[in-house]
Every structure is written in C-alpha cells, then in structure tokens.
Amino acid sequence: MLPTVWFVAIAVLWLGYLLLEGFDLGVGMHMLVTARSEGERRVMLNTIGPVWDGNEVWLLVAGAGTFAAFPLWYASLFSVLYVPLTLVLLGLIARAAAIEFRGKVHDARWARAWDLAIGIGSAVTAFGIGAGLALTTTGLPIDGNGDRVGGPFAWLNGWAVLGGLAVVGFCLVHGAAFLALKTDGSVRRRAGRLVVRGAPVALLPIVGWVLGVGLLTGGVVSWALVVVAVVAIVFAWLRARSGREGWAFVGIAAFLAAGAGSLFAAVYPVVLPSTIDPAWNLTVANASSSPYTLGVMTVVAACGLPLVLAYQAWSYWVFRRRIDVRHIPGLQEQPVLLHR
Amino acid sequence: MDPLDIARWQFGITTVYHFLMVPLTLGLGPVVGFLQWRWVRTADERWLRLTKFFGKLYLVNFIVGVATGIVQEFQFGMAWSEYSRYVGDVFGAPLAMEGLFAFFFESTFLGLWIFGWGRLPKRIHLATLWIAVLGSIVSAFFIIVANSWMQHPVGVRLVDGRPRLVDIWAVLTNSTALAAYAHTITGAFAVAGGFLLGIAWYQLWRRRHDGIDVVRADRTLHIGSDPDDAGRDVADHAVWIRALRIGAVVAIVGFAGVAVTGDLQGKLLFQQQPMKMAVAEAACETGTGFSVLSIGDVGSTDCTGVTAVIEIPGLLSFLANGDTTTTVEGVKDLLPAYQAEYGRTLPKGPLYGARSGRPVDYVPDMQVTYWGFRIMIGFGGVAAFAAAVALWLTRRGTVPASRWLARLAVLGILAPFGANAAGWIFTELGRQPFVVAPNPTPGGVDGVFMFTAAAVSPGVTSGELLFSLIGLALVYAVLLVVEVVLLVRYVRGGVAAAMPELRREPAHDEDDDVLAFAY
Numbered sequence: 061m062l063p064t065v066w067f068v069a070i071a072v073l074w075l076g077y078l079l080l081e082g083f084d085l086g087v088g089m090h091m092l093v094t095a096r097s098e099g100e101r102r103v104m105l106n107t108i109g110p111v112w113d114g115n116e117v118w119l120l121v122a123g124a125g126t127f128a129a130f131p132l133w134y135a136s137l138f139s140v141l142y143v144p145l146t147l148v149l150l151g152l153i154a155r156a157a158a159i160e161f162r163g164k165v166h167d168a169r170w171a172r173a174w175d176l177a178i179g180i181g182s183a184v185t186a187f188g189i190g191a192g193l194a195l196t197t198t199g200l201p202i203d204g205n206g207d208r209v210g211g212p213f214a215w216l217n218g219w220a221v222l223g224g225l226a227v228v229g230f231c232l233v234h235g236a237a238f239l240a241l242k243t244d245g246s247v248r249r250r251a252g253r254l255v256v257r258g259a260p261v262a263l264l265p266i267v268g269w270v271l272g273v274g275l276l277t278g279g280v281v282s283w284a285l286v287v288v289a290v291v292a293i294v295f296a297w298l299r300a301r302s303g304r305e306g307w308a309f310v311g312i313a314a315f316l317a318a319g320a321g322s323l324f325a326a327v328y329p330v331v332l333p334s335t336i337d338p339a340w341n342l343t344v345a346n347a348s349s350s351p352y353t354l355g356v357m358t359v360v361a362a363c364g365l366p367l368v369l370a371y372q373a374w375s376y377w378v379f380r381r382r383i384d385v386r387h388i389p390g391l392q393e394q395p396v397l398l399h400r
Numbered sequence: 401m402d403p404l405d406i407a408r409w410q411f412g413i414t415t416v417y418h419f420l421m422v423p424l425t426l427g428l429g430p431v432v433g434f435l436q437w438r439w440v441r442t443a444d445e446r447w448l449r450l451t452k453f454f455g456k457l458y459l460v461n462f463i464v465g466v467a468t469g470i471v472q473e474f475q476f477g478m479a480w481s482e483y484s485r486y487v488g489d490v491f492g493a494p495l496a497m498e499g500l501f502a503f504f505f506e507s508t509f510l511g512l513w514i515f516g517w518g519r520l521p522k523r524i525h526l527a528t529l530w531i532a533v534l535g536s537i538v539s540a541f542f543i544i545v546a547n548s549w550m551q552h553p554v555g556v557r558l559v560d561g562r563p564r565l566v567d568i569w570a571v572l573t574n575s576t577a578l579a580a581y582a583h584t585i586t587g588a589f590a591v592a593g594g595f596l597l598g599i600a601w602y603q604l605w606r607r608r609h610d611g612i613d614v615v616r617a618d619r620t621l622h623i624g625s626d627p628d629d630a631g632r633d634v635a636d637h638a639v640w641i642r643a644l645r646i647g648a649v650v651a652i653v654g655f656a657g658v659a660v661t662g663d664l665q666g667k668l669l670f671q672q673q674p675m676k677m678a679v680a681e682a683a684c685e686t687g688t689g690f691s692v693l694s695i696g697d698v699g700s701t702d703c704t705g706v707t708a709v710i711e712i713p714g715l716l717s718f719l720a721n722g723d724t725t726t727t728v729e730g731v732k733d734l735l736p737a738y739q740a741e742y743g744r745t746l747p748k749g750p751l752y753g754a755r756s757g758r759p760v761d762y763v764p765d766m767q768v769t770y771w772g773f774r775i776m777i778g779f780g781g782v783a784a785f786a787a788a789v790a791l792w793l794t795r796r797g798t799v800p801a802s803r804w805l806a807r808l809a810v811l812g813i814l815a816p817f818g819a820n821a822a823g824w825i826f827t828e829l830g831r832q833p834f835v836v837a838p839n840p841t842p843g844g845v846d847g848v849f850m851f852t853a854a855a856v857s858p859g860v861t862s863g864e865l866l867f868s869l870i871g872l873a874l875v876y877a878v879l880l881v882v883e884v885v886l887l888v889r890y891v892r893g894g895v896a897a898a899m900p901e902l903r904r905e906p907a908h909d910e911d912d913d914v915l916a917f918a919y
Contacts, residue, residue, distance in 0.1 A: 121499035124498070135857075149474055159919065162919060207858045356568045357493060364497075372504070378520065379515060383915075
C-alpha cells in the first residue's frame with residue numbers, strides 16, 4: 061500500500077516539476093529564439109523572475125523523494141544516466157547563475173553571454189530530464205544489482221531522443237502559453253500566435269512517447285488518461301486560437317497532468333524496467349524503503365506539500381500582473397554605472 | 401585511475417566549493433533580516449541603506465549556493481549508487497525533509513522578497529525575508545542530520561545487510577548532529593561578521609582616504625560628504641560604522657559559540673570516532689598530553705618519526721573528558737583494535753571489484769587532518785582576536801588611515817571561510833576509510849558501517865567521472881570569478897550601487913509604474 065502511495069507521490073512531484081519549471085525552461089529558450097529586442101528579453105525573464113527558483117525545488121524534491129522512498133530506483137537511474145545528468149546539472153547551474161547575474165552589469169555583451177547560458181542551459185536541462193524520464197518508463201540496460209551493463213552511452217536509444225524532444229517541445233509550448241498569459245504588448249501577441257501555430261508540431265514527440273508507452277505496457281487507466289489528455293489539448297488549442305490565454309494555459313497543464321499520469325499508470329508497478337532481463341526490473345515492491353521509513357515520509361509529505369502548494373500559489377497571486385516593456389526599469393535612461 | 405579516487409575528489413571539490421557560499425548565506429541572512437527589521441521599526445533610512453546593500457551581496461552569493469547545491473542532491477545517486485542503496489532507508493528522508501521544509505520556503509519566499517519591494521506591505525515584506533532565512537537555517541539542520549548519521553549512525557537496525565530505520569527521532573536528535581549543527585551555525589555567523597567588518601572597514605577607510613571624513617589634530621572626527629557622489633553623504637558614514645560594529649559583534653559572538661560547540665564536538669568525537677581525534681592531535685602514543693605542534697613525518701601511518709615539539713600535559717584529557725588525568729588512546733593502540741573489529745583487509749565481493757582483499761588503512765591522512773584541525777582553530781582564533789581589536793581601533797568613530805590595515809581587514813574576510821573549509825575537510829577525511837563510520841559507543845548499532853571503497857557506483861567509468869569532474873570544476877571556476885568580480889564591484893560602488901535611486905533625479909522615478917526591481 062505505502063509503496064504505491066509513494067509511487068503516486070513521486071509521479072506528482074515530477075508532474076509538479078514539469079508543470080512549473082516547464083514554463084521556466086520554455087521562457088528561457090524563448091529568450092534566445094523568440095525575443096526580438098533587449099526589452100522583450102527582459103520582459104520574458106521578469107515573468108519568471110520571482111518564481112523560477114521555487115519551481116526548481118520541485119526537481120530537488122522529486123530526486124530526494126525518490127531517494128527516500130525508492131533508494132534502489134534512485135541509485136540505478138542516476139548512476140546509469142551519469143552523462144546526461146551531468147549535462148543537466150551543468151545546464152541548471154549555468155541557467156541559475158545567468159538569471160541572477162544577467163542584470164548585474166549594464167553591458168550588451170555581458171547580457172548576450174548570459175542569454176546564451178539561459179537559453180542553452182534551459183534546452184539542455186529540458187532535453188536531459190525528458191530523456192531520463194522516457195528511459196525510466198521504457199527501460200535501461202541494468203543487471204541484477206541495478207548497475208549499468210555497457211559503456212557510458214549504453215542508455216542511448218530512440219526513446220531517450222524522443223523523450224528529450226518531447227520535454228523540449230512541451231516546454232516551448234507551455235512557455236509560450238505562459239508568456240501570453242503573463243505579458244502584454246508584442247511579446248503577448250507573438251507568444252499567443254506561437255501556441256496556436258507551434259503546438260501541433262512541438263507536441264508531437266510527447267504524444268508519441270505517451271502513445272508508445274501505452275502500447276508497450278498500457279492498461280485501462282493509462283488509456284483513459286490518454287483520452288483525457290487529448291481532450292485537454294484540443295480544448296487548449298481552441299481556446300488559444302480564440303485568444304483565451306488563461307484557459308489555454310489551464311488546458312495545456314491538464315494535458316501534461318493526464319499525459320504524465322498515463323505514463324506512470326502504464327509502467328506501474330515497474331519503476332525501472334531492465335532491458336536485459338525482466339527479472340531484474342525494479343518495481344514498486346522491490347525498490348522501496350521499509351514501511352517505517354515510508355510512513356515517516358508520508359507524514360512529512362502530508363504536512364509539507366499542502367503548505368508548499370498554498371504559499372507557492374500565493375506567490376503567483378502576488379505577481380499576477382502582466383508585464384510589459386514599459387514596466388522594465390532602465391531601458392530608456394542611461395545605464396547606471398557602478399561607482400569605481 | 402581508480403573511479404573511487406576521482407569520485408572522492410569530485411565530492412570533495414564540489415562540497416568544499418558549495419560550502420564557501422553556504423556559511424555566508426546562513427550567517428548573512430539573519431543579519432540582513434535584522435537590518436530590515438530595524439528599518440521597519442525605526443523608519444531610519446540608514447537601516448534601509450544597510451538592508452539594500454548587504455541584501456544585494458547576500459543574493460549574489462545565495463544564487464551561487466543554490467546553483468552548486470543541486471549537484472549535491474544528484475551526486476549521491478550518480479557517483480555513489482552503492483552508498484545510496486546501502487543507506488537509502490535512512491539517508492534519503494532528511495534530504496527529502498530538507499527539500500520540503502526548507503528549500504521550498506527559502507526559494508519561494510526569497511523570490512517574494514527580491515521582487516516584493518514596493519509591492520508588499522512593509523511588514524509582510526520583512527516577513528518574507530525572515531521565512532526565507534529560517535528556511536536556510538532549517539535546511540542546514542537537515543543536511544547536518546544526514547551527514548552526522550554518516551559520522552555516527554543511530555536509530556537503525558541491521559536487516560539483510562543494510563541499515564533499516566527504526567527511530568527517526570533518534571536520527572533527528574543524534575548528539576553528533578546537534579553539536580555539529582550548533583558549530584556550523586555559529587561558524588556561519590563568524591563568516592558573516594567578518595564579511596561585514598571587512599567591507600565596512602574598507603568603505604570607512606576610503607572615506608578618509610578621499611578626504612571626506614577628517615580626523616582633526618585634536619582627534620575629533622569631522623564627517624563630510626562627497627560633492628560628486630550623492631551616495632557618499634553624511635549618512636553614509638553612519639551606515640558603515642554601524643555595519644562595522646554589528647559585524648565585529650556578530651563575529652565575536654559567533655567565534656565564542658564556535659569555541660563552545662567545538663569543545664562539545666571534541667568530547668563526542670573521543671567517544672564516537674576516537675581515531676579521528678587521535679590523528680587530529682597526531683597523538684601516536686596513548687597519554688594525556690596535547691601536542692600543540694608536532695614535527696617529522698606526520699603523514700606516516702605507523703607514527704614513526706613524529707615528535708611532539710610542544711606538548712601541554714593534561715590538555716588532551718581535558719579536551720576529551722574535562723579533567724587532566726584521563727588517558728586518551730593514541731593511534732598505535734587504536735589501530736589494532738580497529739583491525740580486530742572491522743578486519744585487516746577489504747572483504748571479497750562484487751562491491752569491492754578490484755579493491756577486494758586490499759589492506760584497509762584505518763589511519764586517516766594525518767597530514768591533512770592534523771593541519772586541517774589547526775588551520776580551522778588558528779584562522780578562527782586570529783579572526784576573533786582581530787574583530788575585538790577592530791572594535792577598539794574604531795572607538796572614535798572611524799578607522800585608522802593606514803592602507804595596510806585596510807587591506808588586512810579586507811583579506812581578513814577570508815579567514816573564517818578558510819576555517820570553515822578546513823573544519824569540513826578535517827571531519828570528512830578524518831572519517832576515512834569509512835563513508836559510514838561505525839558506532840562504537842555503548843548501546844551503539846552493531847554491524848552498521850560502510851567502507852568508502854564499497855560506496856562508489858559500480859557501473860560508472862573513470863571517463864564519466866573525469867568528464868563531470870572537469871566540467872563542474874570549470875563551471876565552478878567561472879562562477880567563482882564572476883561572483884567575486886560582482887561582489888567587489890558592489891562593494892566598491894558602496895550603497896549607491898545597490899540603491900541607484902540615491903543618485904537619480906527624484907522626478908525620474910514617478911513617471912510610470914515601473915517595477916521596483918527587475919532582472
């Protein structure tokens with residue numbers, strides 16, 4: 061019972077991460093590819109400014125929660141995916157530093173360099189996380205101890221690429237929907253158009269991943285969730301087309317929730333399949349912590365998560381206002397040079 | 401190269417680096433919270449300037465700590481999968497609690513604080529900072545709980561060859577954790593105190609150097625303003641002398657706390673990890689005397705050629721037990737006991753790979769632990785003394801004109817950082833050859849310990865580890881340069897660098913609903 065509860069909890073934590081940091085990463089990439097001026101880039105950055113760090117904690121908690129509840133899953137997944145996770149770490153570090161440092165010196169080249177770090181760091185992070193999640197739903201070459209069989213790239217296959225593209229594509233759409241909702245002026249218009257025109261293409265990989273896993277191991281629940289996801293994304297697209305940014309964003313979020321739910325439902329009770337021998341699959345039962353530890357963690361999560369949801373929601377409420385180029389300080393006036 | 405060595409270097413480098421930012425965050429957070437609280441209470445603009453200035457530095461440092469902290473959460477699984485499997489039932493829980501009860505608070509409320517200027521009511525805005533700061537302080541507790549369990553495992557039973565958690569409360573109230581936590585927090589205050597002191601000293605010295613503040617022949621102080629810089633007015637002087645005094649007091653209080661808690665930790669160490677304490681003293685022979693300085697080949701494991709130059713009789717017993725007569729076991733007596741208890745060689749088995757059957761060296765690297773211990777105490781002591789001297793030298797309201805002293809004050813910022821790093825290096829290397837040290841105290845846990853040689857990920861290659869080690873080291877090096885450059889620019893710029901409105905025409909501010917803060 062408790063291992064299953066924790067399987068759901070881990071799924072919720074990953075969902076929380078993709079839902080929240082999903083648009084952060086998307087906005088990061090849009091700063092590089094969609095923005096057309098310094099003003100637009102700063103508008104974009106400031107939509108996520110107050111919240112990106114809190115969103116990133118979902119990743120840490122998803123990782124630490126997996127460590128606490130399913131140590132064998134955590135150990136195998138993270139060690140087998142050593143190279144892609146190293147790249148994710150480098151991407152996250154570069155991105156975090158860049159967001160904070162970018163505005164600290166008023167110089168075009170300085171800003172440009174950190175824009176690259178934000179954009180590329182976001183893309184690499186999204187791709188690596190997607191590849192890792194795709195592989196934990198489709199399998200890795202692990203032996204009976206959970207260790208990798210083969211070299212540093214033994215994990216690399218079509219699923220990894222598909223999952224990577226899936227999360228990158230999703231983040232781009234989700235990020236655009238977020239920008240359309242949170243900005244005004246040129247950024248809002250362009251982002252809204254991007255959702256309508258881009259979503260049918262950018263969401264193809266994630267649809268392929270969900271359907272693929274459904275065909276491999278899916279059951280009634282996972283297919284039911286696929287139906288929900290399809291309804292949600294059609295709804296989101298129609299709303300986006302008629303300029304209803306709020307509903308479009310909600311629809312995309314529902315699409316992700318149902319899609320990710322479908323993936324986790326399809327693989328349950330396996331948490332990490334072995335592509336070498338199904339007997340070596342890590343499952344909810346054989347990879348989990350003791351009932352006592354899971355009990356402790358259940359109490360912790362039951363106290364902590366509602367609180368987190370409440371104050372994160374409050375922070376979004378505080379920063380609910382749309383941002384426009386005219387709100388950005390220091391664009392028209394002379395840069396304030398630091399005293400030497 | 402053995403993957404084990406690369407993985408250890410990587411953990412060492414990334415952790416020591418991360419812990420350059422952490423103590424400053426932990427210590428400076430409450431200080432900034434205090435400064436803003438004074439401003440909200442008194443509406444004295446000088447407190448606002450202090451809040452804004454040190455808040456800026458706090459954030460630049462905070463973000464590098466955040467960025468490098470993610471690595472810590474991942475590398476247990478990536479590089480130390482066997483360790484993660486072995487300790488997972490116990491070790492993951494404090495990490496998850498840290499995330500849920502600390503990191504979320506810290507990052508969400510700091511976001512609210514950074515962007516909340518002018519948007520949130522003053523008191524609520526102050527509260528967001530304090531919640532974030534408390535988040536940091538709570539996060540330190542959980543991570544120290546996790547680390548202390550590796551130093552002194554409690555609350556578990558050995559089931560099927562792995563420790564199984566049976567008492568979370570015992571883990572959370574581990575004596576090792578409580579002492580180490582107090583030591584870490586007080587050490588962080590020492591860092592923050594030194595930071596304030598050094599920066600304020602530099603600013604006051606520059607005001608004198610630029611002829612803004614003048615000490616007259618009758619030793620009275622004339623406080624002036626810089627006609628070319630609105631940020632360096634009369635109030636500016638009050639800002640810095642205030643920062644200097646707060647810094648000195650915080651540093652002195654911090655160091656006093658460090659000494660008390662360090663003594664407490666020492667006494668625990670003698671019981672819990674006797675070998676670590678013995679190598680810290682290079683105590684080869686069993687006895688009561690404390691060697692202040694030993695010469696010879698301190699690094700040799702069999703203690704040949706180590707000669708105590710200055711030895712204080714009875715001091716070692718005092719450190720261990722509070723009296724002068726208890727004999728404390730030296731390395732030569734401890735070694736056979738360890739070998740009898742935990743084996744002379746590493747067990748044979750797949751976990752150990754090529755390392756199976758190799759002899760175990762129970763004496764940690766004496767060179768590093770011995771000097772690490774002394775650097776920690778030496779740097780700490782010198783900095784505490786310097787803080788007291790600084791209070792005396794500035795009693796008339798400004799600093800001496802000496803350029804040499806100003807340089808020393810700025811350089812002195814580094815001493816508590818060095819003491820912190822040395823302390824961690826000492827305690828982590830002193831735990832070797834174990835990654836989870838055994839618990840030998842009465843009522844301890846039988847059979848729960850793990851050799852570091854068994855902890856590394858079996859499937860991960862040297863090439864992968866080298867790739868991440870080099871990649872992370874390069875990125876960290878760049879980050880360090882950028883952080884230091886930014887901090888130096890802000891420090892040189894003074895308050896106005898953090899409050900551009902001081903130099904701006906007031907009419908400029910009111911023409912639109914511009915964000916009070918934007919990236």
